[in-house]
Amino acid sequence: MLCIFIDALNPSYFEYMPFINSRRENSLHGYLEVPLGYTGIMASFMTGVWPDKHKIFDLFVPEEKPRKKIKNKYLLAFIRLLQGKRLFYTPSKLRAMDYFKPSLDKNWAQKNCLSYPTIFDFLEKNGKSFEVIDWPNHFKNRKAGIFFPKKYQHTFKLAKKSKADFVFIHFLDLELAHECGVKSEKIIKVAKEIDNAVKNLYDKDKDVLIFSDHGMNDIEKEINILSEIKKLKLTFGKDLIYIIGSTTIEFWFKNKQAEEKVTKMLQSLDYGRIIDKKDFNINTDSDLIFLANFKTGFYPNFFSSQHFKAMHGWDPKIQKTYYILKNSFKKGRKDVKIIDFLPTILKIMNLPETKCDGELIV
Numbered sequence: 001m002l003c004i005f006i007d008a009l010n011p012s013y014f015e016y017m018p019f020i021n022s023r024r025e026n027s028l029h030g031y032l033e034v035p036l037g038y039t040g041i042m043a044s045f046m047t048g049v050w051p052d053k054h055k056i057f058d059l060f061v062p063e064e065k066p067r068k069k070i071k072n073k074y075l076l077a078f079i080r081l082l083q084g085k086r087l088f089y090t091p092s093k094l095r096a097m098d099y100f101k102p103s104l105d106k107n108w109a110q111k112n113c114l115s116y117p118t119i120f121d122f123l124e125k126n127g128k129s130f131e132v133i134d135w136p137n138h139f140k141n142r143k144a145g146i147f148f149p150k151k152y153q154h155t156f157k158l159a160k161k162s163k164a165d166f167v168f169i170h171f172l173d174l175e176l177a178h179e180c181g182v183k184s185e186k187i188i189k190v191a192k193e194i195d196n197a198v199k200n201l202y203d204k205d206k207d208v209l210i211f212s213d214h215g216m217n218d219i220e221k222e223i224n225i226l227s228e229i230k231k232l233k234l235t236f237g238k239d240l241i242y243i244i245g246s247t248t249i250e251f252w253f254k255n256k257q258a259e260e261k262v263t264k265m266l267q268s269l270d271y272g273r274i275i276d277k278k279d280f281n282i283n284t285d286s287d288l289i290f291l292a293n294f295k296t297g298f299y300p301n302f303f304s305s306q307h308f309k310a311m312h313g314w315d316p317k318i319q320k321t322y323y324i325l326k327n328s329f330k331k332g333r334k335d336v337k338i339i340d341f342l343p344t345i346l347k348i349m350n351l352p353e354t355k356c357d358g359e360l361i362v
């Protein structure tokens with residue numbers, strides 16, 4: 001089976017993706033719902049369970065003893081590589097991020113990357129080979145290598161040569177929309193290139209899943225929520241800690257007064273809401289998550305030094321992405337959730353079924 005993960009796919013791009021668009025006629029396809037959050041989405045793809053079980057939401061969680069962090073991304077990547085931690089990220093330059101550490105250390109293809117078994121654990125257990133081309137990691141079963149650069153051509157070249165029973169590839173290029181917007185010439189060009197790459201891989205296997213981890217939409221309204229928090233005169237580290245993302249803010253309170261002040265302030269805002277985590281099947285140790293309304297973005301935030309034009313991470317029932325599944329089963333469901341892929345892949349590959357939150361698509 002071939003699994004093509006096209007990061008940040010807004011279904012409106014199909015207008016510029018003639019091949020993928022045409023494949024919809026002969027394959028199962030439809031809107032795809034993912035969990036709220038960031039890193040937790042792919043953790044749910046890998047395990048078939050909601051984030052309330054695997055516990056991953058964001059890439060960062062509080063550090064027990066806050067300490068100075070390495071701020072240089074190359075040095076950090078080098079150290080992590082030596083430690084066998086193949087999850088790489090660009091560290092924030094903010095001092096506030098010294099209070100946080102990554103919620104994950106390993107790439108999905110590494111053993112014990114999550115507290116729940118992943119698709120790769122199931123494949124290994126059943127004697128199936130796998131290959132993962134997920135920049136900058138290239139796994140042949142559990143054996144890891146590194147490749148550069150990030151552009152799709154390199155992923156494509158490796159994918160073309162891959163031979164495993166299960167091949168998982170990740171195209172990251174459409175993430176560029178953060179900087180140039182979803183309707184820009186640059187994004188249209190990238191969408192066409194990715195479409196062509198998929199066209200050249202599509203006949204490699206009789207079973208092909210094309211999917212994304214989230215959509216991408218232009219930010220229409222930018223809010224400086226940091227200034228609202230600062231007006232409360234609370235001390236970061238002593239009264240509370242928080243992470244401002246582009247669409248969500250997660251708070252951990254150290255006293256009742258801070259909790260009351262922040263809650264009252266957030267309740268008075270009309271561009272977002274405090275969410276009930278249960279409604280989103282997430283479970284983190286934070287005290288509060290505030291979610292921006294669709295197309296509203298927070299700036300400044302802890303991760304982007306520049307103004308972003310487009311974003312993801314809004315209410316996933318509103319911001320959906322898409323999937324296409326070529327396989328021998330003729331019937332199936334149209335609207336699916338990302339947790340449904342694990343049991344579906346196991347069925348398509350004739351592997352024993354497992355208990356998880358997802359349901360079969362075919």
Ligand SMILES: [Zn+2]
Pocket residue numbers: 007008213214
């Ligand atoms: Zn993504």
